[in-house]
Amino acid sequence: MFEIRVISDPADTDRVANALRATFATGSVRHSYTRDRKRNILYVTADHRSEPEDGLAPEEAYALAPSIISEIGWTARTAADRPIYDGLNRQFWLRKAALLDRIALSDEPDSVANDAADLATRAAQRLMELDDTAVICDPRHYVRQQYAAWAKNK
Template structure:
């Protein structure tokens, strides 16, 4: 952890603070006027951002996955159970997110423009929420799905 001190024009203080947050993991900037009152001193406690997580490639994550058709059937069955008052568990959300990710990957590979990537991202964010992860802490929610799925299927 380290401290950064910047002296800048008061009109630039917000832009400078924002720019620092993109480069470092920072706390809030503390602002004080300079002695002459014409500029602003910013003090920011910062740390290096953690290295991005390396997510498994889709081929690796889904190597043992059932066919997409099979997963559609499994997911639809569980969704029907949910409609009849039975709660769905984490496995449902994980398998649904993985299914939607695989469908989005197929569309992306075929260069077909659909809403599949957006739907897959929403499902990934739902899984992050269920797992108690903070989506802003995970740089690639769909990568997180692949990692979670690979871990889950290898335990089966």
């Protein structure tokens, strides 16, 4: 848990407070004024959300995805065409992370050693590093969101 303090113009107070509520699990927003009384000071106790509210269900995220077999073929061909560390583009890492996520989702849920889930998380983290994102969420949820947006706009 942490406390956030924001100084804003009075016209932006509601918008800032709503953005904080949408981003974090928050308590009530308290406010006071700056010494010159021209701006508001907002104080809010917050914590990270355990799951993003706008997280996509896998079925929704991968609705437009080709078959897993097709994606395995595409990923293997793309990796074979160039050296793996030769700057493979974002599309490769997005599709690879989504493929591994889909494989992990199809694994037996009571499996003791879930290597697929570990690989899916590591590929998702690689995508987040590549995107240089400051998003704080489950890496596999991030992949689902990004894949759905990419598939819709490709």
